[in-house]
Amino acid sequence: MPVGHLLIIQYCTVLVMAALYAPQPLLPLLAEAFGVGEARASLLITVTLLPLALAPIAYGLLLQRVSARRLLMVSIWVLAASQAAVALVNHFELFLLLRLIQGLAIPAMLTGLMTYLGASAGPGRIPQVMAMYVASTVMGGFLGRAVAGAVSAGFGWRWSFAVFGLATVLGALLLQRLRSDPAVSFQRLRFRAALEVLAKPRFLRLYVVVFCAFGAFASLLNFLPFRLMELGLGLSERGIGLMYSGYLMGVLVALTSLHLAARIGGPRNAMLVGVLVLLAALLFFSAGHFWVLFTGMFVLCAGMFMIHSLAPGVLNQASGDNRGVVNGLYIAFYYAGGTAGSFLPGFIYHGFGWTAYLASLAVLVALAGWLLWGLRPRNAVRSGI
Numbered sequence: 001m002p003v004g005h006l007l008i009i010q011y012c013t014v015l016v017m018a019a020l021y022a023p024q025p026l027l028p029l030l031a032e033a034f035g036v037g038e039a040r041a042s043l044l045i046t047v048t049l050l051p052l053a054l055a056p057i058a059y060g061l062l063l064q065r066v067s068a069r070r071l072l073m074v075s076i077w078v079l080a081a082s083q084a085a086v087a088l089v090n091h092f093e094l095f096l097l098l099r100l101i102q103g104l105a106i107p108a109m110l111t112g113l114m115t116y117l118g119a120s121a122g123p124g125r126i127p128q129v130m131a132m133y134v135a136s137t138v139m140g141g142f143l144g145r146a147v148a149g150a151v152s153a154g155f156g157w158r159w160s161f162a163v164f165g166l167a168t169v170l171g172a173l174l175l176q177r178l179r180s181d182p183a184v185s186f187q188r189l190r191f192r193a194a195l196e197v198l199a200k201p202r203f204l205r206l207y208v209v210v211f212c213a214f215g216a217f218a219s220l221l222n223f224l225p226f227r228l229m230e231l232g233l234g235l236s237e238r239g240i241g242l243m244y245s246g247y248l249m250g251v252l253v254a255l256t257s258l259h260l261a262a263r264i265g266g267p268r269n270a271m272l273v274g275v276l277v278l279l280a281a282l283l284f285f286s287a288g289h290f291w292v293l294f295t296g297m298f299v300l301c302a303g304m305f306m307i308h309s310l311a312p313g314v315l316n317q318a319s320g321d322n323r324g325v326v327n328g329l330y331i332a333f334y335y336a337g338g339t340a341g342s343f344l345p346g347f348i349y350h351g352f353g354w355t356a357y358l359a360s361l362a363v364l365v366a367l368a369g370w371l372l373w374g375l376r377p378r379n380a381v382r383s384g385i
């Protein structure tokens with residue numbers, strides 16, 4: 001793959017993840033602008049995550065054979081148009097609808113980007129280009145929040161979405177430079193195969209682990225802006241966006257997790273370390289000082305990405321002939337956890353306060369740890385755990 005084409009793919013990957021998380025640091029501002037409560041405002045993230053949980057099923061049923069380049073071109077223009085429309089919206093319900101449309105376009109783009117990379121990478125280059133792809137998703141998650149916060153603080157929240165809309169139009173024009181690629185087959189997800197995978201205890205345990213871990217992680221990232229406003233730290237949207245700098249820890253952890261796992265007895269032990277780090281991170285967020293919270297974000301992301309970077313490899317090592325189904329279910333459980341976490345724990349926060357809210361997240365993370373502890377090496381030798 002020419003370097004220029006690879007850079008285009010990386011740029012578009014950053015855009016997609018930025019679009020997904022851009023509203024997060026603006027949630028308190030958006031809640032005030034549209035006159036809605038915290039729980040309803042958090043739906044702006046929830047409705048966009050929901051299609052990512054359903055995508056493995058939906059695309060398996062609806063798509064049989066399509067070019068990755070064509071999929072990219074259609075979905076990126078949908079994303080660009082919806083971003084521009086958000087900058088003009090005056091009703092919260094319409095805002096939600098546009099975010100749902102973005103949620104439908106985002107998994108299509110991610111599928112197309114990954115497929116194009118896999119089809120275009122030269123022999124022996126797939127691990128390297130996929131590592132760069134993962135790094136781009138992490139960078140996009142950070143930049144989406146940071147840029148949205150900075151632009152909103154200087155020019156207003158509508159300009160944040162206008163800027164991302166223009167950047168996405170540029171991405172669509174750049175994608176036209178990509179050469180055509182081989183057609184891609186989307187295999188129909190056989191529910192019987194899915195049930196067979198879920199019937200295996202070690203698979204189901206790991207799926208629930210990522211559901212709980214990412215549910216707690218996504219929840220804290222979603223409601224943190226409201227907590228920062230409640231503490232009265234005087235942070236603007238720019239300051240709230242920069243609170244997510246710890247997200248970049250994901251790049252470092254993803255690159256070192258396998259080395260750590262090899263040194264401490266395997267992926268299961270390393271993921272247990274990730275659970276303990278997640279629990280420790282919650283203690284940071286019980287404080288009310290800016291620098292403690294800022295540091296806690298790095299700790300939180302280290303724990304989450306330790307789990308997320310290792311679990312897919314464990315599942316794929318034990319997947320046999322059902323790798324497509326195994327990976328599809330992983331994505332579904334991962335984003336289903338994020339969908340539930342970005343909304344439901346907010347009722348605890350709103351009704352019982354921040355301490356009770358953190359306690360509920362600790363229960364979720366502890367459940368993930370208990371499930372991992374049950375994957376004892378003697379029961380999981382074949383799975384590589």
